[in-house]
Amino acid sequence: MQPPAGAGRPCRSSLGCEGGAQAVKEHGWFRRLEFDFEALQRGELTSPHQPPPLAGSGPKEDPGGLFLRYEDDGSTWDEDF
Numbered sequence: 001m002q003p004p005a006g007a008g009r010p011c012r013s014s015l016g017c018e019g020g021a022q023a024v025k026e027h028g029w030f031r032r033l034e035f036d037f038e039a040l041q042r043g044e045l046t047s048p049h050q051p052p053p054l055a056g057s058g059p060k061e062d063p064g065g066l067f068l069r070y071e072d073d074g075s076t077w078d079e080d081f
Helices: 021-027 028-033 035-043
Strands: none
Touching: none
16 A cells, blocks of 8 residues: 655645644634534534435345344353454
């Protein structure tokens, strides 16, 4: 696998090249959004776009009998997964 083009070259113009993460946090685009970087770090941000569920994306029937329904036998064989 090849590294991305430009990998290993000095960063010159990308946001954050000079000033690091603080420069990103202070950028006008994020300030206008009033972006909550602390919530991002805590993993508490919700997606700004919630797509509608796909038609037929719920549980599937198995009319051909190809699959066996799993029944937990209580053995905890999968406990370490």
